[in-house]
Amino acid sequence: xxxxxxxxxxxxxxxxxxxxxxxxxxxxxxxxxxxxxxxxxxxxxxxxxxxxxxxxxxxxxxxxxxxxxxxxxxxxxxxxxxxxxxxxxxxxxxxxxxxxxxxxxxxxxxxxxxxxxxxxxxxxxxxxxxxxxxxxxxxxxxxxxxxxxxxxxxxxxxxxxxxxxxxxxxxxxxxxxxxxxxxxxxxxxxxxxxxxxxxxxxxxxxxxxxxxxxxxxxxxxxxxxxxxxxxxxxxxxxxxxxxxxxxxxxxxxxxxxxxxxxxxxxxxxxxxxxxxxxxxxxxxxxxxxxxxxxxxxxxxxxxxxxxxxxxxxxxxxxxxxxxxxxxxxxxxxxxxxxxxxxxxxxxxxxxxxxxxxxxxxxxxxxxxxxxxxxxxxxxxxxxxx
Amino acid sequence: xxxxxxxxxxxxxxxxxxxxxxxxxxxxxxxxxxxxxxxxxxxxxxxxxxxxxxxxxxxxxxxxxxxxxxxxxxxxxxxxxxxxxxxxxxxxxxxxxxxxxxxxxxxxxxxxxxxxxxxxxxxxxxxxxxxxxxxxxxxxxxxxxxxxxxxxxxxxxxxxxxxxxxxxxxxxxxxxxxxxxxxxxxxxxxxxxxxxxxxxxxxxxxxxxxxxxxxxxxxxxxxxxxxxxxxxxxxxxxxxxxxxxxxxxxxxxxxxxxxxxxxxxxxxxxxxxxxxxxxxxxxxxxxxxxxxxxxxxxxxxxxxxxxxxxxxxxxxxxxxxxxxxxxxxxxxxxxxxxxxxxxxxxxxxxxxxxxxxxxxxxxxxxxxxxxxxxxxxxxxxxxxx
Numbered sequence: 001x002x003x004x005x006x007x008x009x010x011x012x013x014x015x016x017x018x019x020x021x022x023x024x025x026x027x028x029x030x031x032x033x034x035x036x037x038x039x040x041x042x043x044x045x046x047x048x049x050x051x052x053x054x055x056x057x058x059x060x061x062x063x064x065x066x067x068x069x070x071x072x073x074x075x076x077x078x079x080x081x082x083x084x085x086x087x088x089x090x091x092x093x094x095x096x097x098x099x100x101x102x103x104x105x106x107x108x109x110x111x112x113x114x115x116x117x118x119x120x121x122x123x124x125x126x127x128x129x130x131x132x133x134x135x136x137x138x139x140x141x142x143x144x145x146x147x148x149x150x151x152x153x154x155x156x157x158x159x160x161x162x163x164x165x166x167x168x169x170x171x172x173x174x175x176x177x178x179x180x181x182x183x184x185x186x187x188x189x190x191x192x193x194x195x196x197x198x199x200x201x202x203x204x205x206x207x208x209x210x211x212x213x214x215x216x217x218x219x220x221x222x223x224x225x226x227x228x229x230x231x232x233x234x235x236x237x238x239x240x241x242x243x244x245x246x247x248x249x250x251x252x253x254x255x256x257x258x259x260x261x262x263x264x265x266x267x268x269x270x271x272x273x274x275x276x277x278x279x280x281x282x283x284x285x286x287x288x289x290x291x292x293x294x295x296x297x298x299x300x301x302x303x304x305x306x307x308x309x310x311x312x313x314x315x316x317x318x319x320x321x322x323x324x325x326x327x328x329x330x331x332x333x334x335x336x337x338x339x340x341x342x343x344x345x346x347x348x349x350x351x352x353x354x355x356x357x358x359x360x361x362x363x364x365x366x367x368x369x370x371x372x373x374x375x376x377x378x379x380x381x382x383x384x385x
Numbered sequence: 386x387x388x389x390x391x392x393x394x395x396x397x398x399x400x401x402x403x404x405x406x407x408x409x410x411x412x413x414x415x416x417x418x419x420x421x422x423x424x425x426x427x428x429x430x431x432x433x434x435x436x437x438x439x440x441x442x443x444x445x446x447x448x449x450x451x452x453x454x455x456x457x458x459x460x461x462x463x464x465x466x467x468x469x470x471x472x473x474x475x476x477x478x479x480x481x482x483x484x485x486x487x488x489x490x491x492x493x494x495x496x497x498x499x500x501x502x503x504x505x506x507x508x509x510x511x512x513x514x515x516x517x518x519x520x521x522x523x524x525x526x527x528x529x530x531x532x533x534x535x536x537x538x539x540x541x542x543x544x545x546x547x548x549x550x551x552x553x554x555x556x557x558x559x560x561x562x563x564x565x566x567x568x569x570x571x572x573x574x575x576x577x578x579x580x581x582x583x584x585x586x587x588x589x590x591x592x593x594x595x596x597x598x599x600x601x602x603x604x605x606x607x608x609x610x611x612x613x614x615x616x617x618x619x620x621x622x623x624x625x626x627x628x629x630x631x632x633x634x635x636x637x638x639x640x641x642x643x644x645x646x647x648x649x650x651x652x653x654x655x656x657x658x659x660x661x662x663x664x665x666x667x668x669x670x671x672x673x674x675x676x677x678x679x680x681x682x683x684x685x686x687x688x689x690x691x692x693x694x695x696x697x698x699x700x701x702x703x704x705x706x707x708x709x710x711x712x713x714x715x716x717x718x719x720x721x722x723x724x725x726x727x728x729x730x731x732x733x734x735x736x737x738x739x740x741x742x743x744x745x746x747x748x749x750x751x752x753x754x755x756x757x758x759x760x761x762x763x764x765x766x767x768x769x770x
Contacts, residue, residue, distance in 0.1 A: 052482030097437030100485040106495050107615045115491050133612040140525040164644045227518040230492045232419055259549045
């Protein structure tokens with residue numbers, strides 16, 4: 001055996017020496033175990049090799065409550081779901097009472113302080129979440145200086161396919177996350193990159209730059225990406241909804257407009273966000289009524305908030321100013337079961353009473369990423385017409 | 386309680402409804418459990434809450450063999466390491482016989498088909514792997530067209546801090562991974578972004594662009610990032626070491642040089658790689674003796690390989706051509722225990738016999754990322770002088 005062949009084997013041996021069951025996970029064995037397996041009938045089968053375990057369960061948004069895996073004589077535990085709707089699902093395994101990840105699935109996503117495995121059942125809406133064989137935009141993690149906050153802060157920026165080699169200028173969507181999220185949330189949990197690539201490739205959305213901010217103004221970047229080290233993520237960060245993020249937001253717009261080839265006018269700027277990010281989007285847009293022609297509120301907090309910051313004072317007066325400037329789109333999406341449903345209903349009542357035009361999308365379900373991916377995919381085709 | 390306060394609670398409630406032990410992982414509880422905890426004496430303590438488990442062990446490069454966690458009366462299992470050298474360590478938990486991730490540590494890294502948890506013990510060399518409070522470069526996932534391979538393919542590109550807002554041109558390092566890796570390997574397992582940020586900020590390396598390719602020419606991008614979907618990663622990909630990657634490599638250079646502000650001459654190009662990537666770097670550089678002034682071979686396969694591809698034929702003659710052009714740096718790094726040690730020794734013997742100058746760095750240990758991070762940090766300061 002020559003050295004080139006040895007690389008393969010020795011790399012595997014190194015992994016084994018480090019304590020990894022390389023034999024199980026690497027593809028030496030044609031009959032190796034895989035999990036999950038998405039079957040052609042849209043059921044999904046899970047496998048865990050755990051001869052010594054006494055009980056294995058599965059939890060996630062593809063089962064009701066908890067599903068029990070069954071063990072065979074070889075110590076392989078299995079479970080197959082009923083037929084599922086096309087969707088990007090997340091799940092965990094409970095191994096003898098402790099929640100862990102599926103040992104055979106390397107695809108994970110973090111939501112605040114928890115990791116989940118992902119599995120995608122293709123078809124319909126879920127096809128927007130797949131990486132397809134279409135031109136791909138670039139995703140950059142880029143730092144900007146925010147004089148207002150006194151920090152260097154990180155952004156996720158999507159530039160559409162062709163940006164680097166072309167000369168044209170693009171419109172910009174600022175896309176904001178909810179509490180507990182960060183500048184990674186929309187690209188990871190939200191599948192925003194795939195949704196954008198796919199809608200743009202299909203001609204259903206205009207090519208655009210999308211700027212995904214970190215709405216936690218006390219934080220430079222996502223957990224693990226700052227000099228704080230690998231700290232445990234938390235949703236209880238200071239200064240999330242007291243005006244500081246909104247006050248510092250023009251720093252982001254200035255940075256983007258001097259760094260990227262953008263069309264820097266109201267007709268080519270959009271802002272949207274989910275939950276806290278919808279709250280941020282509402283107050284940023286109404287405080288700058290000449291800046292954004294497109295506003296999206298996804299399961300947004302839309303409350304009045306007096307006495308905390310100038311940003312929040314006089315909500316209704318500022319809403320009047322915004323609509324006096326005839327924004328091209330004011331979009332509201334919410335789920336029937338969302339705890340913010342009534343607040344949004346009240347806000348729509350206000351808009352109706354004042355004859356302000358808005359687009360409304362009501363979904364099933366509550367305050368969940370499944371809905372926010374749908375709202376994004378409904379919102380994007382309406383931008384920059 | 387108003388709606389704004391409810392966002393926090395309802396988000397947590399949503400997570401709970403999805404089956405996540407949010408109470409455990411979110412920071413509601415000041416006395417919450419954390420794992421790992423890096424102690425001030427450079428020991429590391431691990432905790433797993435698992436009242437029903439019968440046996441919990443830890444494996445990884447911070448213990449010899451397997452460490453046993455001990456259970457207390459509350460069902461919390463613990464283990465503290467001896468004092469450790471500063472290093473970025475990886476580990477897994479074995480819960481009743483099944484290897485899983487530490488349920489309390491969201492920081493993971495994938496090596497081929499396995500996920501590991503990460504923990505960093507700071508100090509000395511390991512401080513290069515930390516995100517520090519220094520100016521940060523941009524990391525982009527960008528697609529290029531490769532006419533030679535007939536594919537659109539993904540790159541990871543590091544541009545140094547200030548690139549976007551400046552006008553200067555930069556030198557370029559092409560940095561190649563080993564078998565089983567992909568365009569994510571150097572930035573994730575290799576901590577290349579942190580090493581670059583920190584060395585550049587300290588004035589120890591020149592600001593440069595670093596292009597991290599995908600050396601699996603049959604693959605468009607890393608697993609999960611192509612239209613193949615969330616397939617299980619494998620190191621057994623076709624066309625990794627039969628000349629196709631090297632033949633198509635000029636497509637990468639052309640794309641980079643027309644897309645980024647680079648100094649496009651030999652004195653401002655470097656190429657380096659680990660293992661298979663070192664093999665690629667050797668053969669790309671000797672087939673293009675006027676292209677790269679800096680070559681780095683990290684635990685590289687340096688064998689002759691006849692009759693497979695023109696790329697590999699006549700190695701020694703091509704090495705002569707390269708050295709006839711007086712490259713500024715030919716750098717070889719290898720570990721004493723590496724299975725490629727003797728092949729590298731033979732190759733150095735050839736270079737010595739022919740009076741070709743090279744820089745040699747010999748480390749302890751074998752064919753592992755710990756060494757490749759060190760080699761990168763030794764190599765970068767020598768570039769573009």
